[in-house]
Amino acid sequence: MRFTIGWLLILAILSFSCNDGKQKSSQDDKPIFKIIESNEEVDSLFVIQEISIPPKENWNYRGLELVKSEKESYERQKAFNLKVKQNASGYAVVIIPKIKLNQLKSKYKISFIVKRGDIGNHLGLRLSGEAPQRLDVVFNTENGNVSEILKAGNFITNELIKMRPLENNWYQCIITAEINSNNINFYLGPTTGSRPIKSWESLSTNSKGMDMLLVPSSITFEEIE
Secondary structure, X not given: OHHHHHHHHHHHHHHHHHHHHHXXXXXHOOOOOEEOOOHHHHHOOOEEEEEOOOOHHHOEEEOEEEEEEEEEEEOOEEEEEEEEOOOOOXXXXXXXXXEEOXXXXXXXXXXXXXXXXXXXXXXXXXXXXXXXXXXXXXEEOOOOEEEEEEEEOOXXXXXXXXXXEOHHHOEEEEEEEEEOXXXXXXXXXXXXXXXXXXXXXXXXXXXXXXXXXEEEEEEEEEEEO
């Protein structure tokens, strides 16, 4: 009987140790980002100051064209079709370079409103500082999911990401994060969703004609508490 009880105690200890190890492993495997769960987490943010960004006429367009939509708008804000040119080669992306931020290690909210176009349903975003510091995100504008995320370096930390569904299949893409940089580069463009995330802007044989509806006036950078 003593022998049996002893073995039972040993088995119980081993079982507890294994379960504890599994719990630690699952915690270690958690992703580096968090999907914002509720609108309250966004709406309750206190805005300290809005960061100025240049008008769309001063953005850098590489293999893309921005054409006003005759059919689409969002709450009286003009919508534009961000489309890959037929003669584009290499990659297609629009860049808003060196957006000046107020101070290092502050918290910011970045948001914009988009809708799937006629061809393709994925949108790529990159926020970058000094190379190789960057955050890449791919949004799925068909089902409203954040498809994939890749981060290099630590100039962006504590990032929270959300796609908020709006009326008529529009989505607001939202990122909040602490940014340790004096300025940031903003990249945006339609993507196939099948490209490696580190090169989502690269073109493939089925990239030509891909498009996305964007409300340029909705792109905001805000310093928050």
